[in-house]
Amino acid sequence: MPQKFAFFLGCVAPLRYPGIELATREIFKSMGVELTELEGAGCCPAPGVIRSFDQTTWLALAARNLALAEAQKTDIMTICNGCYGSMFEANHILQHHPKELKKVNDVLGKIGMKYDGTIKVRHFAEVLYKDIGMEKIKAQVKTPLNYTVGVHYGCHFVKPTRVKQLDDPEKPKILDELVEVTGAKSINYRDKMMCCGAGGGVRSRDAATALRMTEEKLKNLKAVNVQMIVDVCPFCHLQYDRSQKDLPGYNIPVVHLSQLYGMAFGLPREKLGLEAHETKFNL
Amino acid sequence: MAKISEPNPDFTKMVIEAGPGSDTLMLCYQCGTCTASCPSGRLTAFRTRQLIRKAQLGLKEEIMPTEELWLCTTCYTCVERCPREVQITDILFVLRNMAVKEGYMAEAHKKIGENMLRIGATVPFGEEMKKLRVKMGLPENPPTTVGNKKAMDDFRKVMEECGFDKLMKGGKS
Numbered sequence: 001m002p003q004k005f006a007f008f009l010g011c012v013a014p015l016r017y018p019g020i021e022l023a024t025r026e027i028f029k030s031m032g033v034e035l036t037e038l039e040g041a042g043c044c045p046a047p048g049v050i051r052s053f054d055q056t057t058w059l060a061l062a063a064r065n066l067a068l069a070e071a072q073k074t075d076i077m078t079i080c081n082g083c084y085g086s087m088f089e090a091n092h093i094l095q096h097h098p099k100e101l102k103k104v105n106d107v108l109g110k111i112g113m114k115y116d117g118t119i120k121v122r123h124f125a126e127v128l129y130k131d132i133g134m135e136k137i138k139a140q141v142k143t144p145l146n147y148t149v150g151v152h153y154g155c156h157f158v159k160p161t162r163v164k165q166l167d168d169p170e171k172p173k174i175l176d177e178l179v180e181v182t183g184a185k186s187i188n189y190r191d192k193m194m195c196c197g198a199g200g201g202v203r204s205r206d207a208a209t210a211l212r213m214t215e216e217k218l219k220n221l222k223a224v225n226v227q228m229i230v231d232v233c234p235f236c237h238l239q240y241d242r243s244q245k246d247l248p249g250y251n252i253p254v255v256h257l258s259q260l261y262g263m264a265f266g267l268p269r270e271k272l273g274l275e276a277h278e279t280k281f282n283l
Numbered sequence: 284m285a286k287i288s289e290p291n292p293d294f295t296k297m298v299i300e301a302g303p304g305s306d307t308l309m310l311c312y313q314c315g316t317c318t319a320s321c322p323s324g325r326l327t328a329f330r331t332r333q334l335i336r337k338a339q340l341g342l343k344e345e346i347m348p349t350e351e352l353w354l355c356t357t358c359y360t361c362v363e364r365c366p367r368e369v370q371i372t373d374i375l376f377v378l379r380n381m382a383v384k385e386g387y388m389a390e391a392h393k394k395i396g397e398n399m400l401r402i403g404a405t406v407p408f409g410e411e412m413k414k415l416r417v418k419m420g421l422p423e424n425p426p427t428t429v430g431n432k433k434a435m436d437d438f439r440k441v442m443e444e445c446g447f448d449k450l451m452k453g454g455k456s
Contacts, residue, residue, distance in 0.1 A: 009427055
């Protein structure tokens with residue numbers, strides 16, 4: 001397996017939930033996988049707004065990030081479904097449509113860059129599952145976690161399966177297994193694969209509609225009494241974390257998988273950045 | 284008297300030719316699996332099947348200004364379940380791009396675009412967050428375009444070369 005990845009931070013993790021950034025750095029270090037800095041990387045760019053506005057800008061900005069990693073001859077690793085979805089799909093288009101690649105390289109040429117389509121875009125949960133593996137993760141668990149958890153896959157981790165081919169879109173198992181290796185129990189719930197409501201630019205344009213979708217998810221999570229929600233996307237994370245203050249009766253802590261692993265691997269709590277969470281983590 | 288929209292075959296052709304994926308538009312046989320699967324459509328007036336039908340017919344004037352075009356969260360559930368493998372999300376992005384070119388874009392989305400041109404990120408970055416990063420032992424600025432002038436100039440240049448800054452100056456609502 002590759003021993004290093006170019007660490008793509010995105011926007012929401014470093015600028016809203018720095019605990020996700022720090023926990024990821026620490027857990028990968030403890031498993032012996034090097035994360036190199038992707039100096040000067042920009043937004044993935046956001047599929048909801050930028051791709052919706054102009055696909056050429058979306059492709060060109062994604063290609064700039066891909067070219068930064070290609071210069072290091074290193075695959076990119078993301079900690080966010082949005083970044084993963086955006087850059088994975090942009091990479092797929094650039095690798096399969098020479099006309100699009102040329103168009104993008106004409107733009108990148110203006111800043112002295114070029115993308116040749118030689119790297120892969122990876123999601124950290126996929127790296128954990130496929131490259132590092134359960135045995136090695138289990139060996140790091142110092143404090144088995146005795147929690148009941150509602151896993152939120154989000155939309156852009158396994159979908160669209162036509163290009164990603166990671167897991168089943170209706171009944172995936174990767175994240176449940178990754179959660180349960182810590183000792184926690186993943187509880188099934190109604191409409192588990194439903195969207196959190198935030199994506200596609202809906203949260204920014206129509207917060208009330210996004211909130212109604214989130215409420216539907218939270219209602220189903222509450223019905224099975226989970227102690228926390230575990231996500232693999234800082235944007236879903238933000239949607240769950242910040243929506244609950246507007247929804248009386250909900251107070252379910254939200255953690256990113258990297259933070260859950262931080263707890264299980266015995267990282268000090270202050271390295272998990274839980275104070276940035278609006279729904280307080282009190283377990 | 285009710286106004287009847289005129290089908291515009293040129294518009295349909297433009298959608299089909301616009302981008303990877305949108306060439307599947309005419310494969311749709313209107314079964315409605317997409318509408319039945321849509322988490323947004325459960326709660327709103329957004330009807331995926333209807334939008335696809337309007338695109339097939341080229342009802343440009345009905346599609347461009349509609350709020351419903353912006354209610355999709357791009358969750359891909361409809362794409363996964365479509366028996367004809369219509370790349371519905373790809374078609375939606377093409378339609379949104381066209382609507383934006385016509386000037387239909389939300390102020391909230393423009394703000395995100397402006398933030399991208401300013402710091403290369405979707406969300407603003409303030410003093411409180413910088414303090415928290417430092418307290419946790421992280422660098423004040425992440426090693427991204429934020430706080431990196433050369434990287435930010437490059438990032439902005441890419442956006443300008445693609446005409447994104449000008450695109451945002453258009454606008455109807």
